[in-house]
Amino acid sequence: MKHLPKHLRPRWRYLAVAIEGWPDAEFERGDFQRHLWYAAQNLLGDAASADVDLTVVRFEFGEGDGWAAVRTRRDEVDRARAAVASVDAVDGHPVGVRVAGVSGTVRACEEKYIRNAPESTKERTVDFADAERTATVRDGRVDVPVDSAFAGATKRDL
Known part of the structure; x- marks a missing residue:
């Protein structure tokens, strides 16, 4: 099967998401992904959440502090930000999420908005x-x- 020409391929944006919770909060990438999908579905509905197409591509969380890089379609950034902001808990652990920035590549997202060193505890x-x-x-x-x-x-x- 041939690849699509460049002008027909989907264009993506990457949201740098800061995640903060209580020190005893522990969850994995898949847990955050599931709650992100549920939040988008509850806020936007089935058809619109499928258009936004939120996918967690990078994730790190531990000791109540972490980040994620979330992929979305280029034309759906505003609705993606709203869906991310509506996540209030993951697996029963209350969390605060904040979109730190939006970038065109995963690498730029990590370099500009995601800190490399974990916060000291x-x-x-x-x-x-x-x-x-x-x-x-x-x-x-x-x-x-x-x-x-x-x-x-x-x-x-x-």
């Missing part, structure tokens, strides 16, 4: 809610375990 003892607790500190954000969940704080709150 430290544990330290803090005073929170009249008790000493072990908290996870990441770039000025402090995640303090309270009962079976986390409370987000800043250094000034402690």
Whole structure:
């Protein structure tokens, strides 16, 4: 079977997506892909979500922080951004997602918008809610375990 001529091939754009969750959140590329498809389907409907054609091509997530490179069709970037923004949880773990930028190639997407070094994570003892607790500190954000969940704080709150 012959390849399509260049002017008939689909044109793609790549969205650099920053993902942030609680320190105990763990999920894989396939889990994020599935929730991204569900979010697009719920927001746009079956036909439009098929037109947007969201595919996670690169993914890295660990210790509550990560990124993804998501491929979409060139003419559907606005709807793709809306679908990505509607993802609020993956496998029961609440997450915050943000489109850091859009690029024409995966390489440019990674070089411009995705940081290479993972964010440093430290544990330290803090005073929170009249008790000493072990908290996870990441770039000025402090995640303090309270009962079976986390409370987000800043250094000034402690």
